[in-house]
Amino acid sequence: MSQPPAPEPRVLVVEDDDVIREATSVSLSRLGFAVTAAADGASALNSFRQEPVDAVITDVMLPELDGVSLTRAIRERSTVPILMISARGDDIDVIAGLEAGADDYVTKPFRSNVLAARLRALMRRAALGTPPDPVPVRDIRTVGDLTVDLDAREVRVAGTLLSITPTELRLLIELTAAPGVVLSRESLLREVWDYAWGGDTRVVDVHVQRLRAKIGAERIVTVRGFGYKIVR
CATH class of the missing domain: 3.40.50.2300 (Response regulator)
Structure with missing residues (x-):
């Protein structure tokens, strides 16, 4: 059928x-x-x-x-x-x-x-913001007291659940995939915003600023001339 x-x-x-x-x-x-x-x-x-x-x-x-x-x-x-x-x-x-x-x-x-x-x-x-059906093993990333539950689509700091948008979640997923590794603005535009061509990197900057306000400014470091990394 x-x-x-x-x-x-x-x-x-x-x-x-x-x-x-x-x-x-x-x-x-x-x-x-x-x-x-x-x-x-x-x-x-x-x-x-x-x-x-x-x-x-x-x-x-x-x-x-x-x-x-x-x-x-x-x-x-x-x-x-x-x-x-x-x-x-x-x-x-x-x-x-x-x-x-x-x-x-x-x-x-x-x-x-x-x-x-x-x-x-x-x-x-x-x-991605809609949690899938429950699974036995959860995919959870932990960086200090920051946890990103990829299955539940939830972000917590010190156990407190945060309210974030799907775009902010995707950005955080990319950053926590490799803590301590610098990701360029261009790569973030490509992976988070699905840009197959050059885009305005200010979109990345503003969303990083919004994310910092929610998870703590000190967690995301700007590497001048390169991009951003999340602190291990």
């Missing part, structure tokens, strides 16, 4: 420009996504609360509630993947969005197939 087709990933698109919002929604629908669209941050947040989605795409500049504030509000209740859209050159807004909890960003103008590829990569990482 053939398997039923997988449900379409549900995506919330938040964009105040009518033309861009409509074009993005149509393109993503053709590429296999079920799209809900909103024209401002406030209505987007209300929609998100009423009907959870698999991913969120939001512009930075929005009426009612800007994209950074929307991201922060969503992060208070969910680790859903968030992809931020900004005008080219809006570096301050990009950093603010990443610090608020966005997982990645693209700049306008963008191609629909690139946007879809970024979304699918984010959702693959988010799938």
